[in-house]
Amino acid sequence: MTPTGLTKDAGWEIGVSKTLPLPADAVWDFVTSPEGVALWLGATHGLPVEKGAQYTTADGVTGEVRSHRPGDRIRLTYGETTLQVAVTAAGPGKTVLRFHQERLAGAEERERRRAHWKAVMDRVAAELRP
Numbered sequence: 201m202t203p204t205g206l207t208k209d210a211g212w213e214i215g216v217s218k219t220l221p222l223p224a225d226a227v228w229d230f231v232t233s234p235e236g237v238a239l240w241l242g243a244t245h246g247l248p249v250e251k252g253a254q255y256t257t258a259d260g261v262t263g264e265v266r267s268h269r270p271g272d273r274i275r276l277t278y279g280e281t282t283l284q285v286a287v288t289a290a291g292p293g294k295t296v297l298r299f300h301q302e303r304l305a306g307a308e309e310r311e312r313r314r315a316h317w318k319a320v321m322d323r324v325a326a327e328l329r330p
Contacts, residue, residue, distance in 0.1 A: 205310045210282070210302035212310045216317035217298040222328055224289040227297055228271050230328055231285055239327065240285060240299065240320050241278075249274070280305075297324065 205212055220227055230236040237247045242257035249268040255276075256262050263277040273286040278301070286298040299317045304310050 203307065205307065207302070212304035212306055213300065213302035214304065214310050214314045214317060215298060215300040216314065216321050217296055218321050218325060219290055220295050220297055220325060220328055221293060222295055223293055224287050224295040225271065227295045227328065228287045231287065231297065231324065232274070235327070236324065239323050241283075247274075297321070 202208075205214060207213055231240065232247070234246065237244060241247065241255075242259055242261070244255050244257055248255055248265055249270075251265055251267060253265045254262065255264070261279050263279065263283075266275040266277065266282070268274045271287065273284055275282065275284045277283070281301050281303045284298070284300045286296075286300070288296045288298070290296045299320065301313050301317070304313060
């Protein structure tokens with residue numbers, strides 16, 4: 201039996217999602233704005249959107265953009281891991297926001313990242329509260 205969070209292809213992973221009472225474009229605009237990026241990625245000099253573009257967080261974590269589909273998702277490396285932020289319409293005026301991180305070092309890192317992403321989601325939701 202495989203432990204929760206361990207996959208054959210992506211190793212250890214964690215995903216956190218929340219349905220927000222806002223249209224998808226409003227959520228996307230916020231999470232890709234400098235203020236939004238600062239909440240989920242950490243202060244950067246702006247998140248590039250071109251595939252292959254590099255970035256560095258205020259904490260010194262480096263990565264590169266793997267894909268960027270405006271209004272839908274952005275996928276990037278984050279140190280040794282892969283991070284994806286996705287926005288999906290969930291009916292009139294509702295949107296699901298997802299943070300998904302894979303290739304984590306193990307179960308302990310998975311639990312630390314779960315706590316991290318839950319806290320990030322709470323901060324994003326608070327900023328977007330109508």
